[in-house]
Ligand SMILES: Cc1cc2nc3c(=O)[nH]c(=O)nc-3n(C[C@H](O)[C@H](O)[C@H](O)COP(=O)(O)OP(=O)(O)OC[C@H]3O[C@@H](n4cnc5c(N)ncnc54)[C@H](O)[C@@H]3O)c2cc1C
């Protein structure tokens with residue numbers, strides 16, 4: 001095969017090597033615009049976990065790379081005078097120039113034609129090779145030339161960073177966080193050989209401009225950074241190497257191949273340097289592409305398709321982690337000075353979701369014990385409850401106070417419609433469903449959306465609370481839960497324009513074919529084209545709905561509920577006032593957020609007044625509509641502040657379901673960033689919900705301060721004893737109800 005390879009970075013060189021190892025007959029011409037010993041930047045990092053692939057692909061290269069490695073286990077975080085150390089991470093680093101030298105030598109030894117100082121600007125000048133490799137980095141010419149086929153999307157991120165070097169010796173992968181009058185600066189630093197340390201300085205665009213670094217040049221930047229980091233550098237100098245301030249581009253392509261052209265490494269995809277995976281991804285691409293070509297030597301389209309199919313899931317997963325990590329560094333101001341040092345460290349270490357509380361514990365049990373002790377002591381102070389500190393409980397088993405209510409742990413059973421009521425009356429299904437989840441150990445069990453009037457229901461099967469009879473039926477359930485030591489909250493709601501629909505299993509959101517009741521909303525916009533058109537609410541209708549909420553809150557107290565949650569999410573009545581997608585009013589209830597929130601806040605204040613002062617009120621919101629021009633994160637923060645002012649004690653942060661036009665970005669913990677943001681920016685306790693399913697995630701969220709309570713829905717449908725299982729797996733003793741006391745000496749086996 002005749003191959004023209006653009007780019008002599010890790011992707012191009014390692015692909016050339018991988019091809020020649022498989023078949024020395026391949027003719028590989030590699031063109032690199034730089035000199036052989038030129039390089040931008042300083043060191044590159046690999047985590048221990050990533051080295052296996054490289055070892056298997058080419059043992060001699062692996063041996064040469066590992067001989068050049070500096071290795072370290074610890075991450076050290078310098079934050080407001082504290083130095084926090086977390087061990088067991090396992091990284092290796094080497095100079096980028098050294099890595100390239102090793103790869104160049106190996107490639108040349110295998111017979112790759114290496115041509116340096118040759119920039120390929122015209123791809124046609126390459127003649128007619130069988131394969132053209134676009135390994136030409138982040139500004140790839142190959143990608144640009146065939147943009148119509150690759151369909152690249154490049155997201156230039158706002159932070160500024162510069163890749164510097166220094167002679168400062170460091171024993172760990174080190175993060176420095178430092179504020180000066182211009183703003184907050186972050187440094188990612190690691191020593192990669194006997195004399196050199198990579199020192200990447202990163203900050204927001206605003207801070208960078210205030211410091212006038214946009215006009216400083218390399219020398220000016222170095223002088224500024226040496227002054228700023230004089231204490232950290234301990235007399236060492238910063239070194240220059242044609243460094244420039246950059247913005248990070250997240251590169252994605254719809255396709256990585258077209259005809260005989262294929263993209264690899266940074267040309268195809270980038271992953272932010274804060275997770276140190278760019279070089280690894282580039283080299284893994286090279287291994288996969290060479291493998292795919294060997295498996296289908298006579299069918300290039302099939303080989304290229306197989307390469308992309310193999311690599312895309314792994315690359316996208318790394319890109320998701322890298323994007324979360326990148327966002328953390330874009331938003332560090334949110335945490336700096338707000339979080340105490342242990343929590344700041346936990347937030348930093350778990351930022352990409354790749355490393356959890358569980359992983360940290362395996363890597364460095366002592367560090368996590370300290371973290372858990374710090375968290376437990378805070379929980380004891382916050383709740384006024386006794387919490388053992390030696391050993392401390394896992395974060396999820398610490399108490400949390402809301403007014404007079406003290407939850408024994410941080411796990412919440414999410415509200416879930418059961419569509420099993422008749423005329424709003426809860427049945428034995430609800431008793432068993434909610435009762436078993438209370439026995440299952442969750443700190444708080446929430447009822448499904450419980451409607452405040454018959455015409456406020458989503459479906460004929462929805463539960464309600466509008467009469468003394470309903471309160472009596474609920475009381476039976478509430479008393480059962482509380483008798484098991486559980487706490488139970490009721491979610492009060494009004495379906496608004498999503499009302500009068502079928503039960504879930506007969507067609508969610510589909511209008512009732514018969515027996516539908518009239519529905520109302522802020523504006524006459526049907527949910528689906530075939531849905532009923534809601535009647536726009538006038539003042540009298542609002543008064544009626546508010547009175548229904550107040551009556552339901554009083555009945556909820558009669559029933560003995562511990563907490564009331566107002567449902568202002570998912571496109572139901574109160575949510576549809578909040579979202580500009582569903583609220584098109586031109587009166588004082590539409591337009592600005594303040595206007596759109598007017599009626600929901602009125603309801604909240606009225607409920608707060610009717611509900612006992614010692615009992616908490618929570619509000620569930622959709623923090624984003626996932627629709628351009630819709631309700632979004634900034635609105636969620638502003639709303640949370642308004643809710644706080646109106647007596648809300650905790651915001652239960654969900655997202656979406658406002659309108660069928662939504663395009664949610666689903667994924668693990670996909671709604672948690674919104675809870676984190678509301679918690680820190682509105683200084684409001686939060687619950688987080690959405691694709692949380694492991695105890696590792698729950699503990700990580702809590703200890704990092706992303707939310708105060710973790711709400712699990714489908715995980716609890718699957719396993720009513722989810723909390724008990726989590727306790728057992730962590731060696732934490734959760735007392736059983738008396739009838740199950742026989743379990744005291746019993747050890748379950750799940751496999
Ligand atoms: C600040 C920073 C820190 C980083 N830290 C790390 C880290 O610690 N660990 C890690 O794994 N990764 C790190 N990376 C990422 C890493 O550098 C890249 O992901 C990796 O180099 C990708 O390899 P590549 O071969 O695809 O691209 P590159 O290494 O960019 O190589 C592309 C090559 O193509 C050449 N080229 C481009 N156009 C042409 C042309 N028209 N003709 C001829 N030659 C051309 C370029 O000169 C270049 O040498 C970091 C990146 C940055 C910006």
Ligand SMILES: Cc1cc2nc3c(=O)[nH]c(=O)nc-3n(C[C@H](O)[C@H](O)[C@H](O)COP(=O)(O)O)c2cc1C
Pocket residue numbers: 414415416417418448449491567569570620654689690691692711712713714715
């Ligand atoms: C069967 C079912 C019914 C639901 N009913 C409600 C509800 O009544 N009120 C509500 O706010 N959310 C409701 N939801 C949404 C969940 O509370 C939760 O926000 C969502 O399922 C995401 O959490 P998970 O990933 O843990 O399932 C329901 C979800 C399911 C699966």
